[in-house]
Amino acid sequence: MMPGGMNPRKMKQMMNKLGMSMDPIEGVTRVTIETAEGTYLFEDAEVVAMTMQGTTTYQLTGTPKFEGAGVIDSAPVEAEISDDDISLVSMQANVSLDAAKAALIETNGDIAEAIMKLGDQ
Known part of the structure; x- marks a missing residue:
């Protein structure tokens, strides 16, 4: 199982949907x-x-x-987090820019993990 209880197959499907x-x-x-x-x-x-x-x-x-x-x-x-990454996570997870930035900081700039983390909330 992946973090947040998501299985690897579902994560791969979600990433494919996002074009990742x-x-x-x-x-x-x-x-x-x-x-x-x-x-x-x-x-x-x-x-x-x-x-x-x-x-x-x-x-x-x-x-x-x-x-x-x-x-x-x-x-x-520390991972550098660009404004583009913040905007992308914000749009994909349908959260505020501040929430997206916080998730990216927490996941060391890992976009996919940040989106999944915000999707679990």
């Missing part, structure tokens, strides 16, 4: 994100490609190490 698909990328051993301040390294990360309305986004799960200015630091990374 989620596919794990197998065999990922390392993900590197380079910024002006340094580099985030994710060892043994889990990556899921999510396609919705013709746009593919990638969800990364793992514990990063930050390398910058000669320092390696393990730091939690």
